[in-house]
Each structure stands twice: as structure tokens, then as C-alpha cells.
Amino acid sequence: MSEVYATAPAVLKLYGEHAVVYGRLAAAIAVKQYAKASVSENGSDEMQISLANLSQSVSISEEKIQDLFLKYKISESIDDNGKDGIGAYVEDCLRDGISRDLLPYIIIAGRLMHDHHAKLSGKRIEIDSEIPVSKGFASSAACSTAFTAALSKSAGVALQDVEFIDIARDGERIVHKNYNAGKIDVNTSFYGGCVLYSDSTGATKVELHNGLQLLAIDTGPKRPTHETVHNITVELERDRAGTMRKFDQIEECTKNGVEALRKGDLKTAGKLMYGDQELLKTLGVSSASLDTAISMAKEKGAYGAKLSGGGGGGIAIAISDNPNELIDAFNSIGFKTDLVNISNKGCISVKRNKLKSHSV
Known part of the structure; x- marks a missing residue:
């Protein structure tokens, strides 16, 4: 039996936040605070998502995950800027009893199922983070990035960088109720170091002079x-x-x-x-x-x-x-x-064998 572990760093914006949403260049750095995700088997017919920091968890069927994801895709098509479509979708989910904190991960899981036929039943994934929440460290982006890395690797889904980043950004779209969310945050958490980003150029990793404090x-x-x-x-x-x-x-x-x-x-x-x-x-x-x-x-x-x-x-x-x-x-x-401290390494995922316990 094996487990998959993934980490992704926090992000601070150096220049260009808000303007990046309107196509302008922005710069950010990854810093040495990390979100972590681990995937193991839970032996059930459902997928379990657990948020260690918030003491929240959900067991959810593949059918329910797919249903929530397909409704999310419809909300995207209603309004490309996410103002009404995604925002209204999130509010509908909350009224139906879906946790605001768990919904981003359910949608990422749904995307992996819908686009890549990932089999997720029987998996237990836990997200844990040392990144301060609601402070400006892009904690939700790092959590979405680590979650995407761990779950895709566990499911045997190989993703190109651009597609991986867009899937992780689905979590950010839910968090911020905006289709454009997560552009520079997810790219920087994924690649690490200093990243320049704009819609026209995409992400470029930049080497900074040593000694920046x-x-x-x-x-x-x-x-x-x-x-x-x-x-x-x-x-x-x-x-x-x-x-x-x-x-x-x-x-x-x-x-x-x-x-x-x-x-x-x-x-x-x-x-x-x-x-x-x-x-x-x-x-x-x-x-x-x-x-x-x-x-x-x-x-x-x-x-x-x-x-x-x-x-x-x-x-x-x-x-x-x-x-x-x-x-x-x-x-x-x-x-x-x-x-x-700058984290020059971005998102990392590894698969490890889990030691079996033996009764004596």
C-alpha cells in the first residue's frame, strides 16, 4: 500500500496585484511556508476530504462530485468573469449544505474525474497548512495546488503544467467567486521562486539577485x-x-x-x-x-x-x-x-510505500 504526499509554498506579491486581472504583468515570490496534502486509501465506496486545520471533513460519492462539478461548469458559461455565475453557484451550494471550505476541493476532484476519468472512490485526502489564512500569503492557492498534485498523482493522472495550473485554479475560482482568480498565485506556488505573469505571456520564472531580505x-x-x-x-x-x-x-x-x-x-x-x-x-x-x-x-x-x-x-x-x-x-x-525566505522549489509530490503493521 502506498501514500502520496504533496507540498506547495505560500506566495507574496511583489508588484502588480489587481492589475494582473486586467492583463497587466505582475510579479510574485514563493516563500518557505507550506500547504500539505496526503492521499491514502480509506476502504470505502466514497472519497473522503479532511481539512486538518479547520477540523472539517466530508465523505462524498463520485456521483455527487460529478453532479456538483457539472453544475459548476454551467455556472462558468453563464458569466466568464464569474461575478454572477460562479458566485451564484457557490451560494446555491451553501444553501444545499455544502461547506464553503470543502467545495474548492470537491470541484478540483470533479475536474479530474470529468476530464481525465480519475477513479477517486476509496481515497482519503487530508489537507494541512502552516500558512496564515486571510493575510495575503495565498493560502488557498497553495492548498489547491498541493491538493491537485497529491490527488492527480494518486489517481495516476499525468498533467501538463498549464492544465495542472488551470485545474488548481478551479479551487481559487470557487474561493474568490471569480473566474479570473488565482492566475499569479497558483503559478507561483506551482513553480516556486520569483514568477512573472500576464495573460499574454503566461508564467516566467525569474532569477533574483542573491541576498534579497x-x-x-x-x-x-x-x-x-x-x-x-x-x-x-x-x-x-x-x-x-x-x-x-x-x-x-x-x-x-x-x-x-x-x-x-x-x-x-x-x-x-x-x-x-x-x-x-x-x-x-x-x-x-x-x-x-x-x-x-x-x-x-x-x-x-x-x-x-x-x-x-x-x-x-x-x-x-x-x-x-x-x-x-x-x-x-x-x-x-x-x-x-x-x-x-524565498522558496525556490515549487510544488512537490512523492509516492511512498506505507509500512504495514503486524500484530505480534
């Missing part, structure tokens, strides 16, 4: 990403041309910022972080706590700082040649702050 600053509770995405939508409706120009400016921050990081030019990279942050703030995706963190970073001489992820609270990032001083300053006002 990135601070992750927890500024407190974070609003749901769909709320900050709504703020962007409001700005587009109010001034579409002006908002698109801001996206173009954010993309320039991304291009020039990553090039500076490749050369080890932290001053330029940091200046562009501040610039990106100011643009994001005008789009309504910052928060009072994030603004406080960025202002303190600037006062303490950090090269740069900005929100990371959906915004509305959660994690800010900063780069500095004196990180310990910044850590002390942020911790003194209740913003838990740590140096984070």
Missing part, C-alpha cells in the same frame, strides 16, 4: 478579496480610462522593479514598491493599518514597502538594509513582523 508585516485583519476587487470595479465604472492608465503605471512598476531586483538594486526596487502602493491606494484597496505600516517603513528608512495580495489589511512587505530595526519597530506597535 523581505519583511512580511502583519497589519491585522484583512477584508475578503472580493470586497477589494469590488472597489476596483467601482473605479472602472467611475473612470475606466483613468483606471486603465493606473494599471499601465502599475505594470511599469512591475517591469522595472523586477529588473532592479535581478540586479540587486534595492533602492530602485523599493522606490517602485512605494509607487505601486500609492497607485493601489488610489484604487481603494489599501487600509488604515496598511497605510500606517508603509508610513513607518518609510520613516525608518526602508527602501520600499507595499501591500501584498488583495489588500484591505493583512500583509505588507518591505525591503531594507536594516531589517532588524524595522522588525523591532513594527513589533512595538503590535504588527508581528518576520523575515521571510
Whole structure:
């Protein structure tokens, strides 16, 4: 008997979040905090999914998985941006008693069954994660990536990178109720290291200059990403041309910022972080706590700082040649702050033989 294990790293956005949804280039890095998934046999006629961190589990038949997946596919076709179609589908599932936390994994399983004829009955898959939730570390993307890797390997389904990423993104589409969700997060968790992404170019892994020290600053509770995405939508409706120009400016921050990081030019990279942050703030995706963190970073001489992820609270990032001083300053006002290490390895899955127990 064998078990399959998979891990996938957390993600922090360096530049370009929100603008990436509208076709602009964004950059992110994988960091050394991990989601883990393991698959074993449970000896039943159903598939069992267990969320260790949330103490939730479900046993579900292949027939029910397929039914939920086919309804999800219909919801995709209703509205390509997911605003009404996927959102309404998720709400219908909640009314039918399906857990919001378990639904993303059920849909990934359904995709593997529908597209690749995976046999999933009798499998037990557990997801466990050390990544902070709802902070800006892309915890749901890492969990979806690890889950997809473990389940596809256990079922004997070989996937090309692009297809694997799109299947894992189904989990993100459910989490964020948006068809466009998970583009850079899943790519970065899958490939590891620093990843550049846009719809036109796809994902490209980039080697950064050695010695980058990135601070992750927890500024407190974070609003749901769909709320900050709504703020962007409001700005587009109010001034579409002006908002698109801001996206173009954010993309320039991304291009020039990553090039500076490749050369080890932290001053330029940091200046562009501040610039990106100011643009994001005008789009309504910052928060009072994030603004406080960025202002303190600037006062303490950090090269740069900005929100990371959906915004509305959660994690800010900063780069500095004196990180310990910044850590002390942020911790003194209740913003838990740590140096984070880049994970150059992305998603990894392995199959191991499970030792049999013998009675004596």
C-alpha cells in the first residue's frame, strides 16, 4: 500500500496585484511556508476530504462530485468573469449544505474525474497548512495546488503544467467567486521562486539577485478579496480610462522593479514598491493599518514597502538594509513582523510505500 504526499509554498506579491486581472504583468515570490496534502486509501465506496486545520471533513460519492462539478461548469458559461455565475453557484451550494471550505476541493476532484476519468472512490485526502489564512500569503492557492498534485498523482493522472495550473485554479475560482482568480498565485506556488505573469505571456520564472531580505508585516485583519476587487470595479465604472492608465503605471512598476531586483538594486526596487502602493491606494484597496505600516517603513528608512495580495489589511512587505530595526519597530506597535525566505522549489509530490503493521 502506498501514500502520496504533496507540498506547495505560500506566495507574496511583489508588484502588480489587481492589475494582473486586467492583463497587466505582475510579479510574485514563493516563500518557505507550506500547504500539505496526503492521499491514502480509506476502504470505502466514497472519497473522503479532511481539512486538518479547520477540523472539517466530508465523505462524498463520485456521483455527487460529478453532479456538483457539472453544475459548476454551467455556472462558468453563464458569466466568464464569474461575478454572477460562479458566485451564484457557490451560494446555491451553501444553501444545499455544502461547506464553503470543502467545495474548492470537491470541484478540483470533479475536474479530474470529468476530464481525465480519475477513479477517486476509496481515497482519503487530508489537507494541512502552516500558512496564515486571510493575510495575503495565498493560502488557498497553495492548498489547491498541493491538493491537485497529491490527488492527480494518486489517481495516476499525468498533467501538463498549464492544465495542472488551470485545474488548481478551479479551487481559487470557487474561493474568490471569480473566474479570473488565482492566475499569479497558483503559478507561483506551482513553480516556486520569483514568477512573472500576464495573460499574454503566461508564467516566467525569474532569477533574483542573491541576498534579497523581505519583511512580511502583519497589519491585522484583512477584508475578503472580493470586497477589494469590488472597489476596483467601482473605479472602472467611475473612470475606466483613468483606471486603465493606473494599471499601465502599475505594470511599469512591475517591469522595472523586477529588473532592479535581478540586479540587486534595492533602492530602485523599493522606490517602485512605494509607487505601486500609492497607485493601489488610489484604487481603494489599501487600509488604515496598511497605510500606517508603509508610513513607518518609510520613516525608518526602508527602501520600499507595499501591500501584498488583495489588500484591505493583512500583509505588507518591505525591503531594507536594516531589517532588524524595522522588525523591532513594527513589533512595538503590535504588527508581528518576520523575515521571510524565498522558496525556490515549487510544488512537490512523492509516492511512498506505507509500512504495514503486524500484530505480534
